[in-house]
Each structure stands twice: as structure tokens, then as C-alpha cells.
Amino acid sequence: MINMKRKIGMIMAILVLAAGAYGIWLSRDAEADVLTGGDDQFAIGLSFDSLVVERWQRDMETFVSYANEKGIEVNVQIANDDINLQKKQIQELIKAKVDLLVILPSKYDAFVEELRDAERAGIQVIAYDRLLTGGPVDLYLSFDDKVIGESLAREVVEGLGDKLAGIKNIVIVNGDPNDFNSQLINEGIHSVLEPNDSIRVVAEVWADGWREGKAYDIVEQTLREGIRIDGVIAANDTLATGAIQALTERSLAGSVVVAGQDAELSACQRIMEGTQTATIYKPINALSQAAVDYGLLLMTDQEIEYEETIDNDYQNNVVPYVKLKTIVVTQENMDEVIIDSGFHDRESVYINAD
Numbered sequence: 001m002i003n004m005k006r007k008i009g010m011i012m013a014i015l016v017l018a019a020g021a022y023g024i025w026l027s028r029d030a031e032a033d034v035l036t037g038g039d040d041q042f043a044i045g046l047s048f049d050s051l052v053v054e055r056w057q058r059d060m061e062t063f064v065s066y067a068n069e070k071g072i073e074v075n076v077q078i079a080n081d082d083i084n085l086q087k088k089q090i091q092e093l094i095k096a097k098v099d100l101l102v103i104l105p106s107k108y109d110a111f112v113e114e115l116r117d118a119e120r121a122g123i124q125v126i127a128y129d130r131l132l133t134g135g136p137v138d139l140y141l142s143f144d145d146k147v148i149g150e151s152l153a154r155e156v157v158e159g160l161g162d163k164l165a166g167i168k169n170i171v172i173v174n175g176d177p178n179d180f181n182s183q184l185i186n187e188g189i190h191s192v193l194e195p196n197d198s199i200r201v202v203a204e205v206w207a208d209g210w211r212e213g214k215a216y217d218i219v220e221q222t223l224r225e226g227i228r229i230d231g232v233i234a235a236n237d238t239l240a241t242g243a244i245q246a247l248t249e250r251s252l253a254g255s256v257v258v259a260g261q262d263a264e265l266s267a268c269q270r271i272m273e274g275t276q277t278a279t280i281y282k283p284i285n286a287l288s289q290a291a292v293d294y295g296l297l298l299m300t301d302q303e304i305e306y307e308e309t310i311d312n313d314y315q316n317n318v319v320p321y322v323k324l325k326t327i328v329v330t331q332e333n334m335d336e337v338i339i340d341s342g343f344h345d346r347e348s349v350y351i352n353a354d
Contacts, residue, residue: 042100042299043073044292045093045123049106050081053210053238054264055284056104059129063102063288070292081209083110090114094121100295104128108180109313111135124298127319128291131180133312137319138298140310141291144323145181148280149188149235151328152259155278156231157196159257168230171222172204173215173243175235182206185235202227207235212242219246231257237267237279244275263329263337265344271331272353281327281337290324 044067051057064074075093079086083106093101094117101118105111108131115135118125124138131140160168172189175182193199203222207214215234222229223246232247234240240260247253253275260267261280270276297304309318329337339346 041071041073042296043075043096043098044100044102044295045090045096045098046074046076046102047086047090047093048076048078048104049083049086051078052081053236053262055262055282059104059284059288062285063291066289067292070296072292072296079106081106083107087111087114091117094118094123097121098123099299100124100126102126102128102291102295103132105130105132107178109133110178115314126291126295126298127312129181129287131310131312131319133180133314135312135314136317137312137314139294139304140312140319140321141287141294142181142321142323143282143287143326145184146188146191148261148326149185149190150192151188151280151326152185152233152235152261152278153189153192155259155328155330156233156257157192157199159259159277160231166198167200168198169200169202169228170231170233171219171229171243172201173218173232173234173239174204174206175239176208176210177206178208179210182235189233202229207239210236210238212238212245215239215242216246217242219243220249223250223252229256232259234258234260236260237262237264240267240270240276240279244270248275261326263343265348268329268334268338268344268349269352271329271334272350274331278328278330281329281343283324283327283341286324290322294322 046063048056048060060076064076067074075096075098077089077093079089086106091114101123103125111132112134115125115132119136127137127140129142174186203218205214205218232243234243237260240258244253244258247256258276259278263279263281267276267279271279294304304320306320306322308321310321312319327337334349338344338349
């Protein structure tokens with residue numbers, strides 16, 4: 001699926017942004033033209049499926065603020081988890097003749113018509129954090145979700161360590177099956193667990209809409225059936241919330257190793273309390289700012305440099321795939337990664353810690 005080290009283009013000057021989290025080539029003249037109100041004033045259509053995940057609100061705000069600093073107008077559309085509404089909103093953005101679409105899709109294969117309509121209108125598309133399939137996409141900008149899955153599984157396995165003799169029972173709560181990232185996370189999880197003879201997966205579910213109720217239900221059901229749970233791998237912190245709620249009700253929170261991702265405030269609080277072992281921090285400022293900067297390259301017809309591509313099931317098309325790095329967060333590095341970066345403040349994170 002992924003082809004390594006394809007490089008295109010000769011660009012004039014480099015901007016290394018977000019403390020080394022990503023690097024792009026950008027023409028100084030092109031950016032200056034935008035900043036000084038030159039002939040090329042751009043508009044970006046930003047389409048998010050919802051703001052149900054805590055980090056999406058931050059992503060949106062950072063994206064708009066950073067784009068505005070560069071003199072770029074942003075038309076924001078939020079679909080509230082409604083696929084048909086998101087399709088309609090994207091069509092309206094196309095009719096408004098925006099210069100670029102940045103789409104966080106509710107379902108990876110649901111926007112074929114919209115992608116093709118955008119191409120016919122001469123509008124380029126960035127798939128933001130989730131891949132879009134079945135139509136033309138100019139850039140996929142995300143994190144390495146398979147590595148995220150590997151990290152989640154590894155944190156749970158290592159967290160169990162030698163605390164238990166014999167087989168360790170694991171529950172896996174995957175994300176939304178309509179989210180392409182969920183599949184990659186799942187691949188990463190199983191790549192770590194399957195070679196380990198001391199691990200047994202006693203339950204595994206997929207959570208439609210990333211709803212925490214699914215995590216609560218599977219943990220509660222497993223315990224009700226008399227099956228011991230030693231660890232829970234949750235595809236994000238919202239799902240970890242549901243799992244830990246079920247454990248709490250049976251006085252098991254803190255004795256079961258739980259890992260999630262997104263570094264939500266509640267997850268960071270639970271890590272310091274001792275009821276969650278780890279989370280994965282995604283530098284969202286880096287992702288949203290990278291989307292603006294790569295978008296500026298696309299809108300000014302500059303070529304980009306990338307190391308990987310991904311097949312999105314469209315006419316043998318391969319999409320440039322730019323991955324940003326993530327960080328595993330535990331009690332040991334909470335201050336360094338989360339507090340010092342300003343992602344959450346110390347008082348909020350430590351509010352329930354001893």
C-alpha cells in the first residue's frame with residue numbers, strides 16, 4: 001500500500017515549523033504575496049465531521065488562527081456526525097469556489113462524488129488526519145496510525161510486565177469502523193499482541209462514532225461473564241473513559257492497565273491518579289499548521305516533497321502521505337510533554353492527584 005521515498009520538485013526556501021515536527025519547502029515570494037495582500041488572496045474550506053472528540057475543537061481553532069495570520073480566509077463547516085450534512089456542506093464550499101478543501105471525513109469512502117466534483121472545479125483537496133478514498137486527493141496529512149496502535153499495545157503489555165504469572169487477558173476497543181485510521185491502529189495493535197504467547201484477547205469490539213458507551217458495555221459484559229481483565233487497549237481516550245468507568249464501578253480502576261490516545265484532559269488526569277497508564281499525544285498545533293502550510297504550497301502551484309504515498313482506491317492513484325510524530329505520555333513525562341508545551345495546565349492535570 002505504501003511506496004517509500006518519492007520526491008518531487010525544486011523549491012526555493014525551507015521553513016521548519018512546530019519545533020521540528022514537520023518540515024516543508026515554501027516559496028518566500030508566494031507567502032509574502034498572501035501576507036501583504038497581493039493579487040492571490042486565498043480561501044480554504046475546512047470541513048470537519050464533528051467536534052465530538054476534544055482535540056477537534058483545538059484543531060479547528062488553531063487552523064483558523066494560523067491561516068488568518070497568513071491572510072487566508074477560512075470557511076468552517078461542522079457536520080455534527082451527519083454524513084449527508086457533511087456532503088452537502090462540501091458541495092456548498094465547492095460552489096463558493098474556495099481555493100482548497102481540507103476535509104476531516106466522517107466516513108472514509110462516503111465522499112467520492114464530492115472529491116470528483118472538487119477536481120472538476122479545479123479545487124485541490126487535503127485529507128486531514130483521516131484518509132479519503134475513491135476520489136482524487138492531493139495530500140493525506142496525518143500521524144502514523146499503525147505506530148500509534150503498536151504504542152498502545154506495547155504500553156499495556158509492558159505495563160502488565162511481570163505483575164501476573166501466566167496468560168494476561170486483554171480487551172481491545174477499536175475506533176469507528178468507518179474511520180480508515182481505526183483500521184491502521186488495529187493493525188498496529190495486533191502486530192504487537194499476536195506474537196506474544198502470554199497475551200490472550202478475551203474481547204474485541206469496534207465503537208461506532210467513537211462512542212464511549214461501546215467501551216463501557218464490552219468491559220461490563222466481559223466482567224459480568226466472570227472473565228478477568230488485566231489490560232484494556234482503547235483506540236482513543238474517549239473509549240478509555242468508558243472502559244475505566246466500568247472498571248471503577250467494580251473497584252478495579254487502577255488495577256487494570258489501560259492505554260488510550262489524544263491526551264485528553266480527563267485522560268491526563270487519570271494518568272496522574274493512577275487509573276490510566278498511558279495516552280498518545282498528537283501535537284495538534286503541528287498538524288493544523290502543517291495543513292495550512294502545505295495548503296499554501298498547493299494553492300500557489302508549488303510542488304511538495306514527501307517520503308511516502310498511500311493508495312486511496314482511485315484509478316491507481318497514489319496520494320502523497322505526510323506523517324507527523326506522536327509521543328507516548330505517562331506519569332514520568334507528563335510535565336515535560338503536556339504541561340511544558342502548554343497543551344494542558346498543571347493545575348487541571350493534577351487536580352485529583354495525591
